Amino acid sequence: MMSSYSGSTRTECLQQIAQQRAITRRSFLRSAAMAGTASRLFGFAPLRAAALPRGQKTVVLTFGGGARDEETFAPEGQENIPHLMNELIPQATFCTQVVNRGILGHYVATASLATGAYEQFDNFADVAPKNPTVFEYFRKGLGRPANDVWVIAPSNGFNRIGQSDGTRFPPGFGAQVILPKHLLASALSKTATSSAGLDFLLQDNYEDPLFTPPAVQNNVKLSRLMEILHLSVDDFTHHAKTLSSADELSVYVMRQLMRQFAPSLLWITLHDMDIAHSGAYSLYLEGIRRTDRLCAEIWQMIENDPEYKGRTTILILPDFGRDSDFSASGNGFQHHRTGDPLSRTTWMMALGPNIRQNRTVDRPLDSLDLVATLGAMMNFATPLAKGKPIVEVL
Amino acid sequence: MHPRDLRAETFAKYPPQGRSLATANLRVLKRMPLILLSPMLRQIVRYDWSFPAEREQLLLQLKFLDRLDGASFDALMSPFSVIPLSSQLIEIDWVGHPQRFSEQLTAYLWSENQIDNYHKTAQEYQQRLQEASHPEPPAVPRWTIVVVGRGSQPIEQPLFRRLMPRGTLFTQIDPAGGLDALLEAVSLRAQRHPLEYGHWYIDGGEPHPAAAAVPGLTMMSYNRLASAARREFALLNQFTNRADRGGAAGVEEVSSYIASLSPEDLDLKGTLVDAPLRNFEVNILTQGAGCQIYSTTFVQWASRECLHRAQPLTLFARFATRQSSAPMEQLLARDPLMQPQDQAGSLIDADMGAYYTWINQSRLEDAERSRFLVWFEGHGLACAIAPPLPAGKISTAPTTLRRVLDWMA
Numbered sequence: 001m002m003s004s005y006s007g008s009t010r011t012e013c014l015q016q017i018a019q020q021r022a023i024t025r026r027s028f029l030r031s032a033a034m035a036g037t038a039s040r041l042f043g044f045a046p047l048r049a050a051a052l053p054r055g056q057k058t059v060v061l062t063f064g065g066g067a068r069d070e071e072t073f074a075p076e077g078q079e080n081i082p083h084l085m086n087e088l089i090p091q092a093t094f095c096t097q098v099v100n101r102g103i104l105g106h107y108v109a110t111a112s113l114a115t116g117a118y119e120q121f122d123n124f125a126d127v128a129p130k131n132p133t134v135f136e137y138f139r140k141g142l143g144r145p146a147n148d149v150w151v152i153a154p155s156n157g158f159n160r161i162g163q164s165d166g167t168r169f170p171p172g173f174g175a176q177v178i179l180p181k182h183l184l185a186s187a188l189s190k191t192a193t194s195s196a197g198l199d200f201l202l203q204d205n206y207e208d209p210l211f212t213p214p215a216v217q218n219n220v221k222l223s224r225l226m227e228i229l230h231l232s233v234d235d236f237t238h239h240a241k242t243l244s245s246a247d248e249l250s251v252y253v254m255r256q257l258m259r260q261f262a263p264s265l266l267w268i269t270l271h272d273m274d275i276a277h278s279g280a281y282s283l284y285l286e287g288i289r290r291t292d293r294l295c296a297e298i299w300q301m302i303e304n305d306p307e308y309k310g311r312t313t314i315l316i317l318p319d320f321g322r323d324s325d326f327s328a329s330g331n332g333f334q335h336h337r338t339g340d341p342l343s344r345t346t347w348m349m350a351l352g353p354n355i356r357q358n359r360t361v362d363r364p365l366d367s368l369d370l371v372a373t374l375g376a377m378m379n380f381a382t383p384l385a386k387g388k389p390i391v392e393v394l
Numbered sequence: 395m396h397p398r399d400l401r402a403e404t405f406a407k408y409p410p411q412g413r414s415l416a417t418a419n420l421r422v423l424k425r426m427p428l429i430l431l432s433p434m435l436r437q438i439v440r441y442d443w444s445f446p447a448e449r450e451q452l453l454l455q456l457k458f459l460d461r462l463d464g465a466s467f468d469a470l471m472s473p474f475s476v477i478p479l480s481s482q483l484i485e486i487d488w489v490g491h492p493q494r495f496s497e498q499l500t501a502y503l504w505s506e507n508q509i510d511n512y513h514k515t516a517q518e519y520q521q522r523l524q525e526a527s528h529p530e531p532p533a534v535p536r537w538t539i540v541v542v543g544r545g546s547q548p549i550e551q552p553l554f555r556r557l558m559p560r561g562t563l564f565t566q567i568d569p570a571g572g573l574d575a576l577l578e579a580v581s582l583r584a585q586r587h588p589l590e591y592g593h594w595y596i597d598g599g600e601p602h603p604a605a606a607a608v609p610g611l612t613m614m615s616y617n618r619l620a621s622a623a624r625r626e627f628a629l630l631n632q633f634t635n636r637a638d639r640g641g642a643a644g645v646e647e648v649s650s651y652i653a654s655l656s657p658e659d660l661d662l663k664g665t666l667v668d669a670p671l672r673n674f675e676v677n678i679l680t681q682g683a684g685c686q687i688y689s690t691t692f693v694q695w696a697s698r699e700c701l702h703r704a705q706p707l708t709l710f711a712r713f714a715t716r717q718s719s720a721p722m723e724q725l726l727a728r729d730p731l732m733q734p735q736d737q738a739g740s741l742i743d744a745d746m747g748a749y750y751t752w753i754n755q756s757r758l759e760d761a762e763r764s765r766f767l768v769w770f771e772g773h774g775l776a777c778a779i780a781p782p783l784p785a786g787k788i789s790t791a792p793t794t795l796r797r798v799l800d801w802m803a
Binding site: 275 | 747
């Protein structure tokens with residue numbers, strides 16, 4: 001872990017470059033957001049009443065794989081996110097500084113986002129979060145049925161994210177978790193359709209396609225999932241052939257869930273950009289561009305669906321960043337191992353009917369603030385979550 | 395076991411030179427906190443096939459620590475000593491398997507929210523070492539030459555935009571004979587300044603024939619190591635299948651197994667003389683992510699590790715195209731040399747790889763005098779970073795790489 005690199009002057013030179021990055025980070029994110037000064041001068045909206053609008057829905061879109069400023073909101077990165085820049089940010093409240101102080105592994109970090117507490121388990125272990133998830137708070141607090149909250153998760157390990165381990169919250173209130181890649185694998189096993197040409201969508205096919213946490217009350221049986229989603233196996237596999245990535249498959253499944261259940265709380269995690277671990281910068285950029293496009297598509301899905309239009313808030317955030325080019329113990333964009341500020345600091349945007357448009361929030365926020373914010377937004381208690389509600393989006 | 399319990403016989407299974415080094419420095423090692431001792435033992439256990447620059451650094455460090463008085467030594471160690479370790483960590487055979495200890499330590503530091511503290515402490519320690527040890531600057535300025543774009547056509551995105559603010563961008567290079575000119579310059583440096591593992595050639599494809607004829611040039615290439623990478627995957631499959639039969643293999647177990655592979659395991663044959671290179675090649679393939687499947691990642695990572703460990707006077711790194719993307723299972727199973735190539739993606743990878751190579755060269759001693767050149771092979775674009783050349787300038791005048799090399803000197 002230790003590096004023998006560096007030395008006085010040359011280290012200072014590299015540190016200077018890194019510091020310039022840090023200093024300008026906030027300013028270029030502000031410029032990226034294109035927010036008017038007026039929105040800051042006029043202050044925050046008043047806290048809304050405890051009773052929320054009837055039928056309010058929330059979508060949380062996270063992306064694992066980590067995205068750095070350099071490839072996103074920095075001037076040189078903005079070409080990779082035209083949809084976020086031109087379509088979404090003008091409609092959004094944009095939080096420029098969201099700091100993740102936990103373990104920078106994708107499953108454990110996403111689980112921490114979902115619990116509002118920094119989970120400490122082995123990122124690669126098949127374990128449920130220790131702390132209650134936002135899905136459990138939501139269902140128990142508002143008395144919602146299982147089909148009113150769904151999680152679409154990208155890859156191995158995430159199957160346990162829907163419900164905590166039961167030590168701090170009564171079991172039975174978790175979310176159903178769909179793993180689209182294995183859903184496709186399962187569909188292929190039931191049809192004569194050849195899997196040839198679909199391998200690129202099936203990279204983690206040891207997952208279960210649907211993970212229903214123990215004791216979650218619902219009527220969804222594994223074998224009936226396709227039927228409930230009103231998908232024929234042939235249609236599903238045929239449509240899969242038109243997709244170019246696993247994340248696109250996730251968005252396709254999300255669309256089916258919205259049509260069939262119109263869940264009030266929907267959590268989707270995209271993961272294509274984690275290809276960065278292969279060290280191929282071009283593939284990492286491709287992943288970012290695809291995620292950018294899918295973010296806009298999801299917002300369009302919301303806006304075009306009568307069940308969602310005008311009553312849905314979407315929160316978009318990466319789970320964390322990636323290592324700085326200047327961390328001696330890292331290898332730049334490839335990993336997120338150093339825990340340096342760039343790998344810990346990211347952003348969040350919120351869009352919706354009750355969200356102020358075209359404004360920025362520059363104060364530092366914590367990744368853990370997400371759950372408390374969702375609770376305040378949807379009017380349920382999150383007693384064991386550690387973060388604070390982000391008042392600027394309430 | 396506690397570090398104070400170390401004895402000469404504790405290192406009986408270490409290779410001979412590493413064993414001698416550990417025994418000769420037992421007094422220092424016994425006083426070090428385990429969290430710092432472990433990475434040092436990782437260096438000692440591979441001392442027999444370390445590069446000269448690595449050996450020199452390790453010896454300087456041990457010498458520095460040995461000369462410190464008791465109070466200074468304890469003060470230097472105390473930031474490490476106060477980081478608590480779990481009993482499970484302490485019980486690991488950290489003498490016999492320092493690599494395994496480091497892997498477990500990393501996971502532990504993350505889980506205990508101590509990783510940032512550890513990095514900060516390690517950086518301060520490193521800074522202190524450098525201030526105290528005063529390593530000799532290289533006899534001549536280092537040169538790194540990166541060639542990108544072999545087999546690729548120009549792309550829409552501008553190349554070298556991260557490097558340009560630090561150097562001069564040449565837009566009208568005559569590409570004819572460019573590669574020969576660069577290799578001649580490398581050859582000349584290797585002849586004039588002979589140094590063991592001091593001059594390197596790393597290629598993402600088949601090495602240029604002229605490079606093979608250069609005496610004193612250490613060579614490695616992706617094409618020559620691709621079969622070793624496939625052998626590594628086969629062994630990994632065997633290991634995980636065996637482990638699955640006896641209980642699933644965890645990430646740490648797999649990492650430890652991979653780290654234990656030797657040149658012989660990967661069918662990398664050589665002589666005792668080139669053992670450091672063979673072991674370095676194994677390290678590249680077993681510790682680098684993606685460099686087994688993508689030649690662009692291979693060149694970037696190998697260049698990074700070469701600069702970091704061998705600290706060469708000359709590095710010539712040449713990127714080629716990599717195979718097109720595919721599902722990981724296919725990438726791990728198929729022959730990377732027989733696949734369709736991603737030309738545009740490879741050029742983008744190489745452009746970033748060149749930037750990282752410059753950063754890594756800049757981390758070395760005497761970086762202020764270093765020279766760096768990157769050229770789009772077969773085309774007229776190059777960027778040169780050297781003290782005699784202005785930074786952030788664009789030269790549109792027709793010229794040759796030979797002239798650019800002269801201006802950089």
